Amino acid sequence: MNHVKGVLSLDYHDALAHLGISSAHPGGYQMTEVVFHELEKRGVPLHPSSRVLEAGCGTGQTSCEMARRFGCQVIGVDLRKPMIERAQERAKREGVSVRFYQIKPGLLPFSDHSFDLVLAESVAVFNPLLPLLREWRRVLAPHGSLIDLEMAASFTLPDDARRAFQRLYGAVQVPTLKGWKEAYETVGFTDVQMVRSGAIRGLHAPLAIPNVTTLTPTTYTKEIMAIVQENQKVMMTYDRWLSYAMILARD
Secondary structure (H helix, E strand, O other): OOOHHHOOOOOHHHHHHHHOOOOOOOOHHHHHHHHHHHHHHOOOOOOOOOEEEEEOOOOOHHHHHHHHHHOOEEEEEEOOHHHHHHHHHHHHHHOOOEEEEEOOOOOOOOOOOOEEEEEEEOOHHHOOHHHHHHHHHHOEEEEEEEEEEEEEEOOOOOHHHHHHHHHHHOOOOOOEHHHHHHHHHHOOOOEEEEEEEEEOOOOOOOOOOOOHHHOOOOOOOHHHHHHHHHHHHHHHHHHHHEEEEEEEEEO
């Protein structure tokens, strides 16, 4: 587990789970709507027969929206139990049928070719990249598609930025746009499109300093506030180095 300044028992992802923050990816839920638009535009329509895996589903907002809007057969997976619990509560509250599972790092608990679409939002930067992409490709059906929204480096990151992202976010790597495309091609995808990209500066910030009206001791503990403040500091210092990448990959 990665700790802020090495002294906290929680990390950035624990803070997101504790606060129940949804859409903690570049651009927030507005960018998820762009994902849906790009899928439709590029010939990957979602419909009731679509078998969809959301990798790193978090609190389940995107999974539940796909089930509600398109009637997809959706499975969401995440490493963190609190995220899965919140996702299950969301599905029940919204009256949609989505299966959510807590998984362990490594191999996905699904057979080859189980899904028509794999969708991920800010997941791959936190995991060993090539093994993860190989697993996503393995569970895709023939002619299936993978769409992935990730943080990217505008340029090769300086050492201090790389260390800051690893320490606070647990980022294993932050590839450039070229690096993302090459990684997908390395694991066997033959059609890799960078459908959207741009600067992160100015986009939705998922872990912002809270409004004073929502700042309660039980919600914003000292540890949580330390992570929130460190996140603010890191983004203000290094956001000029960061972009986002929306990648559509197919065989």
